[in-house]
Amino acid sequence: LTPHPVPPRDPEPRGRAARQTRDRIARAALGLFTSRGYRETTTPLIAARAGVAEGTIYRHFPSKHELLNEVFRAAQRTVQEPWKASDPERPVRERLDAVASRWGTLAAREPDLIRLVFGDRYRGLLDGRSATAARDFENTIERAIAAGKAVGDIRSGPATLWASVWLRVIGLGLERIAAGAWGPDDPAFTLLRAAAWDAIRSVPLPQNANGTTINDPASDDSASGAPT
């Protein structure tokens, strides 16, 4: 009946100029969402900051909600990279610490991106795809922690819980860096990473008379931040 197959309703712009515009909108939205919040960020505001007309937003994103989600997923992908780049052969502690360190650098360079991914307040606004992406990533970390637990590096208790704890504590530092309160190499961040690890690592049990500990052979004390 339709001689030409009906193309997707709103074929997204393809050219280079178009992609630039799209990017400008995405960046503007990212900045506003993380500073004001989703609801408080209006489309006129995004358009103004991106330097485009309000209608232009809708040539590139089907809705404000989808805009948030696309921005989120892009940020999420960036955040995952350091983890993917880390060596799965190394002990958990080292992997976690290496990743956290790289995130610190990222937080200094792209604070909004970090805020979006580590901020809890957007959780309720994510669509299925985004939520799955977020959860998948947390699962990846969780699995590494579970493996660490299997070799006695991680405290007893659910690995899921320790993944959340570690992420929360690290997130705290990332926020400070993102806020400009800390530099990416701030000693406080190093301390914090140690604290995050101590929160989840297998605890040194009461010493036996002979000065050895049980069940925590890998007790990596050198990790524990510089004393005083």
Added chain:
Amino acid sequence: LTPHPVPPRDPEPRGRAARQTRDRIARAALGLFTSRGYRETTTPLIAARAGVAEGTIYRHFPSKHELLNEVFRAAQRTVQEPWKASDPERPVRERLDAVASRWGTLAAREPDLIRLVFGDRYRGLLDGRSATAARDFENTIERAIAAGKAVGDIRSGPATLWASVWLRVIGLGLERIAAGAWGPDDPAFTLLRAAAWDAIRSVPLPQNANGTTINDPASDDSASGAPT
């Protein structure tokens, strides 16, 4: 600036019935804010849940925004009580753990209240007074932690940071309890409290040959959650 105090435009209701109405509105708002979020909670919704007319809200609160803040400060006060009730003479660790435990009970009884105080998402909506109240409370805990640090119980590094870390980790557990995922006495919550403490406590340094540790005389291993 105004020599004569500005006469209140619309004196708030005083009678007992009035106070009940006010309370109903506050409770309705609390429940809705924490389940749907501030912006998603409309005044018609609050009025409906409180069983009053929309206009009535404005006889008790000057604005929706102020309503949020009053509800927040009330919740904040409730959350502070366990801390005030705790014995300042006891070591930090015990105080913190006792308070966290009481919060757990509170989270089971008044989940919304806990969500409001420990949820990050409301931060951007608080007015000066509320923000100050929140900060004051965090400072109180911070001072206790600083004191603990002075006696060697707490890890080196800024006490402010450790206060935040501890609150964040505990907050994670409170959210689970508030969500009904854990009971107030759930063993996982006990584990979590231990982890929160381990994140901020003075770390057990490498043992000497004779099995003693340096700089952490109070190392109370009993805190370290149940081993597998």
Added chain:
Amino acid sequence: LTPHPVPPRDPEPRGRAARQTRDRIARAALGLFTSRGYRETTTPLIAARAGVAEGTIYRHFPSKHELLNEVFRAAQRTVQEPWKASDPERPVRERLDAVASRWGTLAAREPDLIRLVFGDRYRGLLDGRSATAARDFENTIERAIAAGKAVGDIRSGPATLWASVWLRVIGLGLERIAAGAWGPDDPAFTLLRAAAWDAIRSVPLPQNANGTTINDPASDDSASGAPT
């Protein structure tokens, strides 16, 4: 969980003043829909004509679309009245003519109402309830025509078709009256009613020499409108 059962989201206004406002909006909408069409009638236009603020429309009707449908159903009910009031014992022809005559009067008094019900252009905009209401009414007339056919008053062929034909022809006259081109008792309307009947009545077959007709014993010639 909810102490007070959540009432319907937007309890429609109840008081007398409220009903008047609602009526003003409905009348304004009716007039605009029938003169400009649905899409061309904007909510600011309706509000202006009704003398209310735009937001007020939405306290009385959930949406513009629902407004159209409520207005339609009300009009539809009014149009049905003459039919219900007509005597089912009388022959079809008389019933139809009586109803058409009453509609003529109605068209002079409430032209917009007639336009809405008899205008085809709204069909695509009606929701299920309205469409059903419209169809039910047409069915009622159709059944009467089918009965007329059973006694030989109506032309052979599907009764549905003749109902549509009759309504269309009568609708033509109603539109002229609604437009003010004819008065309700205009002789042209009488002619038209006769024509509408002749379109559907059982036709007088070719007379034999002896003045009888074939196959159409019930040929009621007296029905055939005023000559000349």
Added chain:
Amino acid sequence: LTPHPVPPRDPEPRGRAARQTRDRIARAALGLFTSRGYRETTTPLIAARAGVAEGTIYRHFPSKHELLNEVFRAAQRTVQEPWKASDPERPVRERLDAVASRWGTLAAREPDLIRLVFGDRYRGLLDGRSATAARDFENTIERAIAAGKAVGDIRSGPATLWASVWLRVIGLGLERIAAGAWGPDDPAFTLLRAAAWDAIRSVPLPQNANGTTINDPASDDSASGAPT
């Protein structure tokens, strides 16, 4: 008024390829207007269905509104052809019936075209030229009917009215054919044409005792549809 003709701002494309493009756009628009309605048909939709870019529409038509009108007038011309081709010497009844029959065929082949011309809903959107074209055509038919009336074939009353009546009734059948509910040679359409004629033809008056009728010598009984 303008001594020198206003130079066309943007001369319409002339080449053969251009004409093809123009045609594709017109056909796409016709199909969409009649299925979705004018307002519901967006220019992106038309462009997509025509397989051209949005901007291209404006190289061939000055505006969407003008596009509708040009499409309408073209359709109107096509609809007029059968009438022009009919023999003005034949009696009205035969001409009308022949034309209606040809329209039936057209409705089966080009349903959208028929819908556009016979559908009432576009009336309000036509510009002066289109309205005049439509009226001119109706006048043509009206004149033929007036002539028929002069020779006693048509019922007393304004010829204008009978032209409208006849067109409306025939239109009903054309819509059914266009909708695919009837084939172009459906017996129901034959019945309907007879009904349309009976609505406007000079009525057989009550017979005298001797079996003759008054004032309707040309009573064309053969028109009266097939009995049951």
Added chain:
DNA sequence: TATGAATGAGTTTTCATTCAT
């Protein structure tokens, strides 16, 4: 001649707040 990205005025709808009763 055709493209398609950009525009901005206009659309429907929401909702915190006011105020006469």
Added chain:
DNA sequence: TATGAATGAAAACTCATTCAT
């Protein structure tokens, strides 16, 4: 003191039209 109808500014989104390429 409580009500609830009315308000109007602002929100998200649409789409006919323009114009540089």
